[in-house]
Amino acid sequence: MTKLSPKAVTLTLIALSxxxxxxxxxxxxxxxxxxxxxxxxxxxxxxxxxxxxMIGIIFVWTYVMTASLSVIAQSAGLKDGYDNNEPRLYKSILKGTLGRVIAAHQVALESSPVFFTAVVIATLNKVPLKYRSSFSVIYTILRILHTITYILDFDVARAVIHTMALSCVGWLFAFALIPQFESNYSTVTEVVTLFKSVSDESMLNF
Structure with missing residues (x-):
């Protein structure tokens, strides 16, 4: 379990993003x-x-797979089983793995509509297909991994994966809404290439 103070959370977000x-x-x-x-x-x-x-896969993952797991977790964790009359009333009292199953579903519910919107806006604004395809695929993989790491309580990995998934949405919005963003993105890829070359050289020297 990783617990951070408000200051540590702020610094972590600034560094991690x-x-x-x-x-x-x-x-x-x-x-x-x-x-x-x-x-x-x-x-x-x-x-x-x-x-x-990818929108379809995320839709099924969010509204079918994780939703079903959430219902199963509630039925397993509550003394009287799943209460279909008030299905949301007791979610917050579940702890441990069952609580994390429900929380993972909640995060999926919160993040999926933003991804759907980003893909649609990127398509309407004619963002090059290579970026729309790759970032939507990466987002989908990361979002599924996020649910798995959340349930298994890999808290640091889960936080990193969640932020990476959000960054995919950020890239899609940037390409869609910032004029001439592709030329700016090339600068980012140059930085990535530089880091990679430095890393490769360090490994060779090691």
Whole structure:
């Protein structure tokens, strides 16, 4: 269990946010999504539809999978089982793994609509498909991992993954709403490349 003071939380968020933005930019530039994940998806869907396929996956994950787990957790954790007359009344009293299952569902409910909005706005504003596809795929993977790490109580990993997922949404909004953002994004990718080269050199020297 990791407990932080308000000051520590503030400093952590200030430090973590730019790192997570750089991390997801690095993931977008890396060949993992483009060479391994997207080819699998392209066997079943058109590339232009991939961002909306990710919306569908997140919809099912949020409103079917995690919702079902939340109901099961309540029925298992409450003395009299799941109360369908007042299904939300007792959620806050559950602790431990069962409480985290419910909390993971709540986070999914809170974050999914923002992702849906980002994909739609990015599409309407004609953000290049390579960015819409890659960031939506990365977001989907991270959001599923977030639920898993939340339930398993990997609190630090969960916090990092959550911030990285939000950064994907941030990138989509930035591409959609900031004029000529792609040229600015190239600067970000140069920074990522620089960090990678420094890291590679350090590993070789080590």
């Amino acid at each position: 730019p790192v997570c933005f750089l991390a997801t930019a690095a993931m977008q530039q890396a060949p993992l999504v483009e060479n391994y994940v997207l080819p699998i998806l392209l066997h079943f869907f058109l590339r232009k539809d991939i961002p909306f396929v």
